[in-house]
Amino acid sequence: MEYLKSERKQILYSILLGLIGGLVGIALFGLSGYMISLSFFDPPFFVIILIIAVIKLFGMMKGAFRYVERLLSHEATFKLIGRLRLNYFKSTIGSVQDTHSVKFIQKLNQYFEQVENYYIRIIYPYIVAVLISILIMVLAAYVSLGVAAMTAIVAFILLYGIPKVFENRMSKTLEFRDQTDDVLYSKLYHYIHDYTNLFVTGRLDSEGEKLVPGIQSIRKNENKMVLNESLMQLLGQIAQLSAIVLIIVMLYAETPLWVPMIMLIALSYFDLIMPVMNPASQYKTVKAAVSELELEIVDKGIPVESDKISVIEVDDLNFRYPNASLDVLRDISLSIKEGEKHAVIGSSGSGKTTLINQIIDHNPAVTLYDKSGQIISDGTDARVSVMPQQLDFYNASVMDNITMFGHIERDRSAIESDLKLLEMSYYKPDTMIEFTGRLSGGEQKRLQFIRMLAEDKSWWIMDEPTARLDDRLKQKMWDYILSKPTVIVSTHDLSRLDSFDYIHYMEQGRIIESGTYGDLMQRHGQVHQAVQRFKDFL
Structure with a gap:
């Protein structure tokens, strides 16, 4: 130094x-x-x-x-x-x-x-x-x-x-x-x-x-x-x-x-x-x-197109935090293929966020496959855009935060357009985020969303993407999320649940129901009840 x-x-x-x-x-x-x-x-x-x-x-x-x-x-x-x-x-x-x-x-x-x-x-x-x-x-x-x-x-x-x-x-x-x-x-x-x-x-x-x-x-x-x-x-x-x-x-x-x-x-x-x-x-x-x-700054590079994820397999995933006495995830198995949209729903504390984090962190029970069926060895986050529950922002300009200090390519005009789209025109690319407490929860979600737009990856993994947003912004966010080819979303917002290919309902660390929206609604099980409660709440 x-x-x-x-x-x-x-x-x-x-x-x-x-x-x-x-x-x-x-x-x-x-x-x-x-x-x-x-x-x-x-x-x-x-x-x-x-x-x-x-x-x-x-x-x-x-x-x-x-x-x-x-x-x-x-x-x-x-x-x-x-x-x-x-x-x-x-x-x-x-x-x-x-x-x-x-x-x-x-x-x-x-x-x-x-x-x-x-x-x-x-x-x-x-x-x-x-x-x-x-x-x-x-x-x-x-x-x-x-x-x-x-x-x-x-x-x-x-x-x-x-x-x-x-x-x-x-x-x-x-x-x-x-x-x-x-x-x-x-x-x-x-x-x-x-x-x-x-x-x-x-x-x-x-x-x-x-x-x-x-x-x-x-x-x-x-x-x-x-x-x-x-x-x-x-x-x-x-x-x-x-x-x-x-x-x-x-x-x-x-x-x-x-x-x-x-x-x-x-x-x-x-x-x-x-x-x-x-x-x-x-x-x-x-x-x-x-x-x-004083850590050495290492550029891990961008995976080549031939290494794109084709399938994410979660096989018998069990997880507990170090030294904890109980598993927070138990017997989780699911398969997400390229081009599919998956929603993970359930009550608070059911394990949704932990499951999303284990997929992002590439838990040993999570296997990635490329188009040729070969196993991809490095992390999930290198090939997908993610919106975890805890978001990273730094004491730097808006542009530095969105491009991760130049790791992501995005010009000023595109960032200005994205900020306007998500009703954040009061921020400019050069605006300094002097301390992270300056950003509200909704602003953090929107800036992370702009960062994901800049990454322009085909796979999106998101944890509560529309939390702390008003109804207008929620619908705008959902329109963009559902326009992506492959999406894995954990959410309490069930307003667009019928737009997903597969829905997984979690309770006490387990997936107790999985299927398409139509099938699950016909079963009158947990997903049906959750949708009815959501409609009654609205």
Whole structure:
């Protein structure tokens, strides 16, 4: 990764402003100390007034420099983090990782938070602290070589020695925290997922008690982190106190009037470098986080036309989430041929979304065949357009989101036409989606739909494509969906059910009815009842 690739100017200005602001702050304290020493000689009143005015001026200057410094450094940091996020998301397109996993997202946010804090609290503050330390050493040499040497030793201890001593301790503590979080997350996830089953079987309290050791371990680890930080601060305070005592001892005999000024300068200097110690001690952890985010961007390519899917076979699919006690899919078998439209319906929690996800994720029980009858080995998502329940959008432009950063070919005019078609003309191709919360659920569905139009693949697999849309948009979406040659749709919207070739009704993880619309309606089974309930609801 090229650090500070396009933010060098802001970082340079931040360092310069931080250096000037730090020196002004030190000068402010130095003048205060000088005024204390000067008062011993009963100076003229106007001199006191002048010094006070200069101190006030320095205070205003310090505030102004600090404000602009923080503004520039934060701007540079957030640009850097934004670029790092963008590169990472580009690299995860087509990744085998479950990027929808809550744990994956939580860990990813932790990594970005660590990197973000590191650059805000280390890169420019640390450089500023080192530069100010060098200048203080040079100034101290005019007072005494002994004071200069002492300043160098204290700066080394605070900026390098103490952080280095705690670096391994902090790294191991943070690593242990991640491991403990992973274990507890897995147990907690399945406790929540199996809550109803545990309640019915009377095991709710006993399983809940198994979570207590993990919670206690996390609390103990957090206390250890606080202890390490407190020990660092304690050592820093001891070094600071020792330096002040040495200043008094070294100067009091020969130049006692300098003691107040140099003591206040020292206190101001320590105030600048003490906050740098803790983030500096976490260098190894942040470096590891950066390495996790620096994935190689791999272009998997577009399958050639001869590799198009001809048939998707689902054979005796059983599925349960890791460490869960119950299967969420049981004995699922179905065959989807090219040119057919299949609808999967059923009540909430019946397993529709899980079935769609297993087809998309190419579960071992799901087999793809090409036109010659040969098995296709790579993933389903490489050859079909999908609309899963959890949709991916990034902090980037609308065009970047639709074309997946250029992985999909679509020109601006076509995107503008698609946006107008789906009543989103208030968005332009260059409109930035600055945070995903800006998009409503319906907007996410429509943008994903535009992305699928851009992919222009013959197979579409969709989970609740018309959810959160008004009736007009629903019908418009259905018209386009049903115009595709091959469709697999999970839906609660039964308004166009008669347009599908085959319908599969799911309940408690099983397909309990399958067939054509006409046959199923004649049976007066579950599909017939669902259609009647839907009509009554309307």
